Amino acid sequence: MAPAEPDLTSLSPEDLRRVRAWVEDRFVNAVTPLHLRLQREPRGNFLCDATLCEAQRAVAHVMEHVEEIRALAAGRG
DSSP states (O other), X not given: OOOSSGGGGGSOHHHHHHHHHHHIIIIIXXXXXXXXXXXXXXXXXXXXXXXXXXXXXXXXXHHHHHHHHHHHHHHHO
């Protein structure tokens, strides 16, 4: 996966920790209620509801980028 923002690699470890904290606060808190709601949804509903499938893809996409920033911060901090 290519970095969401290539300039993140040029940040100092302290700045990268700040970015990680901001991303976790904003993005994880934003998608967690949806993620929990989707976990309660019966699997069969995903086969016939395009909205549920798209919501699941959106949550996965956000979390993919959160994990990317966590990994960058862990590797530099």
